[in-house]
Ligand code: ADP
């Protein structure tokens with residue numbers, strides 16, 4: 001009888017495991033640097049070429065390996081970090097599966113050079129697609145150097161899935177940031193295509209955050225420190241003004257391991273709840289230390305998710321740790337002292353300036369010639385307004401009036417909504433959504449006809465970006481210019497913003513640009529700038545418009561309605577919120593039990 005089931009050869013199983021462990025060049029960097037940290041190094045040098053696609057080289061001054069260990073390290077499930085079941089619940093190292101090196105070696109041209117401290121000679125191993133081709137004596141200094149060349153050279157399907165060198169380098173840059181934040185005591189050098197991206201000496205967490213996330217941000221960080229008995233939470237949180245449009249600046253670690261955990265994230269958001277607008281996320285660097293038995297990190301091979309033994313207790317501890325820090329921070333006290341909520345005085349003056357701008361915008365926006373007799377009509381409206389007369393008006397008949405212009409304006413409600421009458425029905429228009437829609441149409445028109453109107457800034461601003469943002473900026477530089485932003489590289493991850501889209505208020509531009517870069521980073525592999533453009537324009541439109549109350553004159557309402565009639569006004573604002581709601585006469589009658 002023949003069997004159809006067979007045990008797969010090891011080279012093949014390693015390649016299969018590589019599918020899980022090695023998703024992209026950044027995963028290789030992660031595994032190698034984690035090994036270096038586990039080996040107790042005080043310095044790591046990471047070098048990549050072509051986004052890691054051509055070369056990833058990680059050198060450390062850690063423990064090094066003997067020749068036997070070096071050979072063993074390339075065997076599947078070979079690890080020095082755990083020996084039995086119970087060790088799995090007492091992990092103090094970043095690695096434990098013994099899968100990384102064989103997996104990486106199986107999909108690359110792999111060189112390992114290592115020397116154990118105090119040994120006279122080191123070992124060099126060369127492997128190709130998982131099979132060892134050469135073992136020799138090496139003159140490497142104490143520590144380990146691993147070079148991974150031509151990743152995925154023997155797995156064409158994977159090779160195809162790699163993105164541009166800049167995108168892959170961006171992922172590696174982000175990862176390096178996360179690793180560097182996790183171990184401020186270790187010196188780290190990161191080089192990309194021969195250029196130093198960052199070089200940070202061993203220091204404390206605050207200094208490290210400053211050198212990685214930008215000096216401007218570091219000034220707004222406040223310390224977190226809580227001993228919850230079953231564990232501790234330390235780190236820094238940033239003031240809400242530094243918020244981002246995604247969780248890209250959530251640096252959360254459990255027992256030194258970066259995690260992207262739902263429970264942790266939820267708890268942080270809860271602590272910030274009343275301080276952030278919807279869709280905004282804070283900048284935090286939090287270190288949760290718990291006994292290894294309190295948390296299971298063995299949930300996923302990339303180990304980003306964890307399982308807490310007592311989830312609720314952990315959640316509450318994070319909420320109070322972050323909450324305490326926020327309550328004690330000077331900016332919040334200032335806001336409370338001055339008797340304002342989160343929409344403080346400063347915000348009001350900003351929105352006042354915005355009101356002026358939207359007025360200008362509406363003024364400049366009369367592209368269609370005014371209908372004949374409009375002067376008389378405006379004068380009539382002004383007169384009725386001045387006399388405090390009921391603002392319901394009867395418009396002179398005009399042949400080509402659009403829907404909005406033909407509505408009779410009853411008045412404004414809460415300085416946010418325009419109340420109108422359409423025959424017998426009641427129509428409520430959300431001013432903010434309407435303005436947003438107009439801004440969106442204008443941006444879209446300008447963008448499609450070449451570029452968005454741009455305005456030079458008198459005092460150019462410096463922006464400190466993350467590595468991934470820098471990558472997205474470089475990759476989409478042309479498109480960003482077309483959006484009306486003038487940006488120039490200023491060295492490292494610093495950029496100078498010297499022009500902004502005319503439609504936007506300058507004060508918000510840095511934040512909008514961060515958001516746009518975020519959107520660009522999240523693009524799928526096959527998508528391009530063009531696929532993101534609608535979303536980006538909607539975002540810009542949204543930022544260009546006042547959110548709060550805004551008293552409008554009848555002329556302004558009139559101008560607004562004419563703009564709405566001019567555009568392709570599908571009734572929804574770019575974020576899908578309705579611009580208009582209608583209450584039929586019959587439902588109003590019903591409300592009063594007349595129907
Ligand atoms: P794991 O880290 O899960 O143990 P790896 O495949 O990443 O598995 O590494 C296998 C073993 O090789 C490690 O347990 C460690 O003993 C050794 N090793 C790997 N990298 C280094 C390094 N940079 N310095 C010293 N030892 C290393």
Ligand code: MG
Pocket residue numbers: 031034035094095096098100101
């Ligand atoms: Mg490892």
